[in-house]
Amino acid sequence: MKKTLLGSLLVAALLLASCDQKxxxxxxxxxxxxxxxxxxxxxxxxxxxxxxxxxxxxxxxxxxxxxxxxxxxxxxxxxxxxxxxxxxxxxxxxxxxxxxxxxxxxxxxxxxxxxxxxxxxxxxxxxxxxxxxxxxxxxxxxxATAVVYWKDKIKDPVESFSLFGDPKYKGKIVLLNDMREVYGAALHNLGFSANTTDAAQLDKATNLILKWKANILKFETDQIPTLFAKKEVWAAFVYPENVLTAIDEKDKDNVGFFFPKEAGIKYxxxxxxxxxxxxxxxxxxxxxxxxxxxxxxxxxxxxxxxxxxxxxxxxxxxxxxxSTDKLSKHEFRQPLGDKADLYNKPWQEKVLIGQ
Amino acid sequence: MKKNYGTWYTLPLAVWISLFFVIPIAIVLIYSVLTRDYTGGVIWKFSLDSFSALANSSFIRATATTVFIALVSTAITIVLALPVAYYMARSRSNTILLLLVVVPFWVNFLIRVYAWMAVLGQEGFLNDLIRWMGLTNEPVTFLFNIWAVIIVHVYAYLPYAILPLFTTIEKFDFGLLEAARDLGASHVKSLTKIMLPNVQSGIITAVLFTFIPILGSYAIPDLIGGTDSTMLGTIVALNLRTGNNWPLASAISVVLTIITSVGLLLYFLYNQRLEKVHLQFQEETK
Structure with missing residues (x-):
């Protein structure tokens, strides 16, 4: 019995060598x-x-x-x-x-x-x-982040972050998996600073993000260009050049992008x-x-x-x-220091783990 | 008298295990009770903040989701692995079959996960299939939910379940099955009453080999999961990176380690009891 376990452990150990690396x-x-x-x-x-x-x-x-x-x-x-x-x-x-x-x-x-x-x-x-x-x-x-979209699927979009909550596009929107970018969008959509440390404002922003979360496909990091190019999503909140450079020549005219009128965060x-x-x-x-x-x-x-x-x-x-003058209204993210948990806690506990 | 070199022989392994296993776990333990540094890392001051932060309905929910995914994936994996292992053990060409089980490991783990995205995606094989069968015209989203995460976990850990099951079933005396049939047991009954109890150790090993790694899974839920399938591994990674909360990340790891240790402990206790019963049985039949 013990031999079995040990033997299997050995086999597994050898196999593990080829495993789980990101x-x-x-x-x-x-x-x-x-x-x-x-x-x-x-x-x-x-x-x-x-x-x-x-x-x-x-x-x-x-x-x-x-x-x-x-x-x-x-x-x-x-x-x-x-x-x-x-x-x-x-x-x-x-x-x-x-x-x-x-x-x-x-x-x-x-x-x-x-x-x-x-x-x-x-x-x-x-x-x-x-x-x-x-x-x-x-x-x-x-x-800066922008919204890239398929023109044949989303006709004449309102150039605003409120697009993320539009039920017409349920399950067809992907947002960059980046806490500060998503909070920046929500805070600007509500008319607050993207670097706010006001708990009440952040509460409102968290609730808005939760509304978006119920409407989007997922928060994603690396696969947005692929998901977008395959039309699995119709709109993506992303660094636009990442997606635009990945689009086939024949689709170029069918893809648009805009900086939401509320601006957002620049880097x-x-x-x-x-x-x-x-x-x-x-x-x-x-x-x-x-x-x-x-x-x-x-x-x-x-x-x-x-x-x-x-x-x-x-x-x-x-x-x-x-051109870079499009970014004059955007805010730089500022280091939050010991106020970081005002963002981290609701992002992890409410948005990611969620209700 | 011959000199006993036992200590020397085990020295390399002892050094290896303490360097790469004991010390890292000790570091995780220590970090979990230190104060966080908001710019990353830790401040060397005792604090139980991260453990009190864990006692919160969100983390309990995340733990529940993680355990649920691990349990369901493990159950499906074992159910799929048992007949495969049984067939392999009875087959005459089991070396080739064994090789076939191991072949997927020749391809990098991440590539295989991406392959699943190609299968389950809206332009993927599965969608093509249901469209061809005329079931729907609209593409269906199979990815980015908890069930997709479970499917890919089952795929990824199936070989880890098949191998220990195979090694145990191979040693099983199949004559016992014939004896059971001779004594009037049905085919199903002979398998469930005679074989399953005898290969129990293999099943438990297979459970451990799938359940424990899935519990700490990170890449699969990250790539395949959606808004309903955040696992603890994702939260650990987040707190080590942009969250800049190393003590919290360590505390979550400690919780995961405790869950797995309890499982292992139960296994060893059970194992000991089983051996005792076995010995008693041998005594009685003498």
Whole structure:
């Protein structure tokens, strides 16, 4: 009897090796040869820098690029705090102050990043709210969630978040599985700030989200482009370029998108240099290389981003889906600090686990 | 006298188990009673906040949903696995059959889950089938609900149930079945009264091998589930990431560990009792 259990355990142990693994993506880029000028360790979001740009960086500068990817700010922060060996990382705007406060960042010498001058003034103005004077960070990319929809299924939609609760589209809407984005939408729909810490306002927002929840297909992270392309959903609350770049050419005219009139949340990702890095000069060279107009144009073309530089946009081969002045009404998410549970608790206990 | 090297032989395993099993569980236990750091991680100050946060109707509901999914999936898995294992044990080509059971493991787990999405999706095989049969013209949504989650769990853990059942049934003396038939038992009765009690240990092992991993499942409910099937694994992941509440995530893991440990404990107690009965029986028949 015991033998059976042990034997089976052994078999299972062998089999388990092939089991249950999500996320965790790492990739090494850049060839080993032709790198006389040392290296630079970059830790960036997944699918956020085209491979040919990585290769060209090494070719032009002779610096070896060690490249690793993450899928959330939290993962990045956890690894950086645990002493990961990185020079340049790409935190979103609400993580820049957190990283400054934790003493994780090197104050930047902007004279070493001359290409920062190519970035639009509107974008630089945006950054002042979380890093005045760009003391620690320079912008990389900006964007916001929008509603993408099939025109033949949803005719002349009201350009508002209230679409999510419309019973005509029951089970045909998917919302990004992101607490702050969904709360931002609900709070703006009710006319409140997306960074509110007022319990009564958040209560109302939670109730609105519960109404939406009863009407939507699901909260989803990775599969929205697939679900949308297959028409399993008619509308998606998502970063629009993720879906728009995945649509077949023949369907392009049938797909529309809008920023709800109430606005919502925008994000900005930034490049920072960590404290005490070994490759400081190469880190500056990498950042400056990325901000060169022709390089920015290639990055934005590859992913369909609105772009942070008019100079770069002039060089693009593909027209951006929207321009950044559409985002002036949007709010940046601010770090909530010890008020985080005002959002976390209702999101987990009422929305996810639910009635 | 020969020297006893037993301690030395077990040393590598002891080191391995303590490094990768005992210490991690200890860390989870310790983290569950520390104070959370709002930017991730923990502050080294004792606190029972996360356990008091768990004593709340939502988490109890999530635990109930999780246990329900695990129980139903396990029950279906065992019912499907028993006849397969029985057939394999009786078949002459059981090596090939065994291989066939293991073949799915050659394909990555996630890819197989995505394959199920292709089967159950609105443009999927199942929808094509019912449309072809003329049952409906509108695509039906099979995915993103609790039953889809259960179906995919059954699929994913079926081999883990078949293998222990097969090894037990293979050792079963099939002559006993013939004896039962000779003594007038029906075919069904001989299976339920003679075989099932004799392969009980295999069934329990199969239950443990399916129930315990499903209890901690994360990827399947995340991909296949909808708004009605949030399992504890999802809540753990959420609190480790955007929720930034590591103590709460640890406390939920502790609860899951306790549920599984109680199950294992019951199994071992039952096992001991069974062995005692067995010994007694042997004494009496001597």
């Amino acid at each position: 996320s965790s993506t790492a990739s090494a880029a850049a060839p080993a040869s032709g790198t006389p000028n040392g290296e630079v360790n970059v830790y960036n979001w997944s699918s956020y820098l085209p491979d040919d740009v990585k290769a060209d960086f090494t070719k032009e500068t002779g610096i070896k690029l060690n490249y690793e990817e993450y899928d959330s700010n939290e993962t990045m922060l956890a690894k950086v705090t645990a002493g990961g060996n990185y020079d340049v990382v790409f935190p979103s705007q609400d993580f820049v102050p957190t990283m400054i406060n934790k003493g994780l960042l090197t104050p930047l010498d902007l004279a070493k990043i001359p290409n920062l001058a190519n970035v639009d003034k509107t974008i630089i103005d945006f950054t002042q709210s979380f890093d005045p004077g760009n003391k620690y960070s320079v912008p990389y990319n900006i964007g 900005q990702d930034n490049m920072v240099i960590l404290k005490g890095v070994k490759n400081l000069d190469n880190a500056y060279k990498f950042i400056d290389f990325i901000l060169r107009p022709d390089i920015l144009a290639r990055i934005d073309d590859a992913f369909g981003y609105p772009g942070i530089s008019a100079k770069a946009n002039a060089l693009r081969k593909v027209a951006p889906f929207y």
